Amino acid sequence: MIRFSNVSKYFPTRFGPKYVLKNLNLEIPDDRDIAILGTNGAGKSTLLRLVGGIDFPSEGKIISDRFISWPLALSSGLQSSLTGRENVRFICRIHGVKANRETEEYVKEFSELGDSFELPVKSYSSGMKSKYSFAVSMGFDFDTYLMDEIMSVGDAGFKKKCESAISNKRASANIILVSHNMNLIRRQCNAAILLAYGRADFYESVDQAIFRYQSL
Amino acid sequence: MKARSAFSIQRDVVFAIFVREMITRFSTYTLGNIWLVLEPLLMMVLFMVIFGARGRGAYGFVEAPVFIFAAFLPFRLLWSATMRQSASARGGAKGLLEYRQVRLFDVFMARTFIEGGLFVVVGIILALGLMWLDYDPWPDDILLALGYCAVLWILASSFGMLACMVGSIAREVEKLLSMLTMPIMFMSAVFFPMSIVPQQYWVYLTWNPIMHAMELIREAWFGSYISPVADFNYLFAVTLILLAFALSSYRLTWRRIVAR
Numbered sequence: 001m002i003r004f005s006n007v008s009k010y011f012p013t014r015f016g017p018k019y020v021l022k023n024l025n026l027e028i029p030d031d032r033d034i035a036i037l038g039t040n041g042a043g044k045s046t047l048l049r050l051v052g053g054i055d056f057p058s059e060g061k062i063i064s065d066r067f068i069s070w071p072l073a074l075s076s077g078l079q080s081s082l083t084g085r086e087n088v089r090f091i092c093r094i095h096g097v098k099a100n101r102e103t104e105e106y107v108k109e110f111s112e113l114g115d116s117f118e119l120p121v122k123s124y125s126s127g128m129k130s131k132y133s134f135a136v137s138m139g140f141d142f143d144t145y146l147m148d149e150i151m152s153v154g155d156a157g158f159k160k161k162c163e164s165a166i167s168n169k170r171a172s173a174n175i176i177l178v179s180h181n182m183n184l185i186r187r188q189c190n191a192a193i194l195l196a197y198g199r200a201d202f203y204e205s206v207d208q209a210i211f212r213y214q215s216l
Numbered sequence: 217m218k219a220r221s222a223f224s225i226q227r228d229v230v231f232a233i234f235v236r237e238m239i240t241r242f243s244t245y246t247l248g249n250i251w252l253v254l255e256p257l258l259m260m261v262l263f264m265v266i267f268g269a270r271g272r273g274a275y276g277f278v279e280a281p282v283f284i285f286a287a288f289l290p291f292r293l294l295w296s297a298t299m300r301q302s303a304s305a306r307g308g309a310k311g312l313l314e315y316r317q318v319r320l321f322d323v324f325m326a327r328t329f330i331e332g333g334l335f336v337v338v339g340i341i342l343a344l345g346l347m348w349l350d351y352d353p354w355p356d357d358i359l360l361a362l363g364y365c366a367v368l369w370i371l372a373s374s375f376g377m378l379a380c381m382v383g384s385i386a387r388e389v390e391k392l393l394s395m396l397t398m399p400i401m402f403m404s405a406v407f408f409p410m411s412i413v414p415q416q417y418w419v420y421l422t423w424n425p426i427m428h429a430m431e432l433i434r435e436a437w438f439g440s441y442i443s444p445v446a447d448f449n450y451l452f453a454v455t456l457i458l459l460a461f462a463l464s465s466y467r468l469t470w471r472r473i474v475a476r
Contacts, residue, residue, distance in 0.1 A: 077314030
């Protein structure tokens with residue numbers, strides 16, 4: 001369970017504090033896969049970063065007892081001058097995974113990069129990068145996966161593979177997904193958080209949330 | 217995923233950053249990690265030539281190359297490099313902070329350890345080279361010299377950390393630091409012992425804790441040298457105060473620095 005108690009987040013600007021979230025009280029159950037909906041700048045990524053523990057609420061607390069992944073976005077947290085393998089090894093090390101060889105081979109196979117896996121990440125195209133980042137995240141066992149628009153690139157075949165990987169993970173874990181692809185959300189999520197008018201509302205029904213989102 | 221103690225998380229993270237920095241630092245250069253030794257070596261040779269050409273560098277108690285080795289190596293690797301690496305940790309940490317277990321402090325620690333390790337490794341390599349040339353480069357009191365070096369190292373790391381904190385408010389700090397590199401070197405008695413400085417000028421240099429560290433290292437390195445001004449209590453007090461100040465300002469500001 002991930003619980004928000006009285007969470008506010010604002011960014012100081014020269015017009016005064018700009019609130020993204022205000023007095024948010026929310027409980028994300030363990031068995032729900034959440035879609036985060038909202039217009040651009042509504043605070044979707046900020047919410048994800050708060051859950052991911054790499055940004056902090058200005059007020060209030062976020063309490064959780066789960067292993068939460070880093071927010072998986074396109075090429076985030078990758079060192080571009082290191083090879084694909086070296087980046088995986090780094091992530092294994094900081095997560096205390098001793099069997100880094102197995103994880104490396106898994107990522108190499110899943111990402112379908114072949115020999116490019118041994119080349120610096122900066123030489124990857126954006127499609128390759130998205131495949132790679134997705135494969136890296138699937139190489140680790142988290143309780144909750146945070147995904148930020150990660151499946152918007154990549155070829156059709158790979159997208160299918162991603163979705164089946166996610167479906168498998170959902171058996172033992174849940175996901176929190178930011179996406180503008182409503183079909184993907186309908187298939188993979190069974191609850192939603194809608195960010196609008198400076199509020200965040202939890203919806204048990206994805207269709208209802210999408211309807212509200214589309215009529216914003 | 218297994219739950220780990222806070223200590224083992226930090227150990228894993230610092231080690232991971234350590235390795236990553238070692239791989240990336242010189243990877244874009246043709247000669248790669250040879251630059252680790254080559255860079256200080258070239259600088260030292262340059263200074264030896266300059267001093268040799270002017271007929272200076274030998275101050276009666278030791279040959280010029282060993283004198284420069286004993287002063288330039290700690291100053292360059294323990295003070296300049298450690299301080300700069302800590303001060304620029306914020307830029308280096310950008311991609312790393314996407315992972316929740318990686319904090320800015322781990323980057324400070326990893327970079328400080330790297331510079332300390334480099335000091336030892338590069339020092340040994342250069343000392344072996346000097347031995348080859350029939351000099352005696354080893355410190356007379358090796359433990360004492362290393363102890364003083366360690367204090368200088370912690371002083372540099374604390375100062376760099378503090379510069380990083382202040383730099384997050386005003387970027388001008390970076391400019392100021394690069395402008396001050398040369399003056400600090402001349403004010404720290406790196407290329408001359410304080411014994412050749414006339415007594416009436418001592419007051420302009422004795423406020424500088426790095427100068428005290430350089431003089432103390434020199435005393436421990438060359439048994440025959442006795443510094444007229446070196447004061448360990450002053451150096452230690454300044455280091456302790458700076459360290460406390462750096463750690464507390466980190467604790468107060470790290471969330472704001474991490475936030476975008």
